[in-house]
Amino acid sequence: MLLVDLREAVGNGLAIRPIRTMMNHATTELFIENLKVPVANRIGEEGKGFRYILDGMNAERTLIAAECIGDGRWFVEKATDYAGQRQVFNRPIGQNQGVQFPIARSHIQVEAAKLMCYEAARRFDAGEACGEQANMAKLLAADASWEAANVCLQTHGGFGFAEEYDVERKFRETRLYQVAPISTNMILSYVAEHVLGLPRSY
Numbered sequence: 001m002l003l004v005d006l007r008e009a010v011g012n013g014l015a016i017r018p019i020r021t022m023m024n025h026a027t028t029e030l031f032i033e034n035l036k037v038p039v040a041n042r043i044g045e046e047g048k049g050f051r052y053i054l055d056g057m058n059a060e061r062t063l064i065a066a067e068c069i070g071d072g073r074w075f076v077e078k079a080t081d082y083a084g085q086r087q088v089f090n091r092p093i094g095q096n097q098g099v100q101f102p103i104a105r106s107h108i109q110v111e112a113a114k115l116m117c118y119e120a121a122r123r124f125d126a127g128e129a130c131g132e133q134a135n136m137a138k139l140l141a142a143d144a145s146w147e148a149a150n151v152c153l154q155t156h157g158g159f160g161f162a163e164e165y166d167v168e169r170k171f172r173e174t175r176l177y178q179v180a181p182i183s184t185n186m187i188l189s190y191v192a193e194h195v196l197g198l199p200r201s202y
């Protein structure tokens with residue numbers, strides 16, 4: 001694993017090309033060709049880099065799970081506030097169970113994902129194996145935040161699509177976590193193969 005000084009590398013073997021995305025996220029493609037890196041920039045032992053990266057990925061998945069939980073809470077809070085205020089036929093829409101229940105379910109899903117996220121973080125901090133918990137936390141939290149986003153948008157009716165409420169923006173942002181930094185399918189594949197012992201599929 002190598003640490004690259006971007007200020008020196010760009011134009012000397014490393015090209016960075018920005019990609020415009022559907023949300024506010026600085027995303028780039030990197031092209032690496034004949035890049036020279038001093039041996040002093042090597043992190044840890046030669047040949048063990050992939051292991052170090054995998055270890056870092058568990059931390060990243062736990063971190064992204066925490067981000068999704070924050071998003072999920074924002075959606076639940078925003079939906080709850082709006083449902084309590086918006087009056088249709090002289091009563092708040094939040095008085096209807098058809099509006100209440102999806103918000104309540106989202107809250108439950110976000111809080112359940114939080115427990116798995118805390119367990120992954122606890123194991124990581126204790127130096128214990130945490131791949132299973134980090135992956136499960138990422139999947140549960142990404143699903144919970146995406147469902148909460150959908151519920152929040154629905155609760156806002158037409159205003160869910162209006163920029164001034166911020167719901168449509170965060171709706172787009174939280175969609176990312178079904179794909180990055182690891183797609184939901186890859187987590188299911190990991191759990192099927194490495195946790196449950198099912199046959200390797202690829």
Ligand SMILES: Cc1cc2nc3c(=O)[nH]c(=O)nc-3n(C[C@H](O)[C@H](O)[C@H](O)COP(=O)(O)OP(=O)(O)OC[C@H]3O[C@@H](n4cnc5c(N)ncnc54)[C@H](O)[C@@H]3O)c2cc1C
Pocket residue numbers: 021025027176179180181182183184185186189202
């Ligand atoms: C905004 C943004 C920021 C990013 N930031 C970073 C970053 O900082 N660092 C970084 O390294 N990467 C980053 N990525 C890349 C991201 O990690 C990948 O896009 C993601 O892991 C999915 O990989 P892929 O794009 O190659 O999709 P593919 O692997 O091509 O997959 C495409 C689709 O097919 C499905 N699929 C693929 N293989 C299988 C299979 N065997 N079984 C079932 N389904 C399958 C996937 O689930 C996915 O839905 C970023 C991406 C985005 C969009």
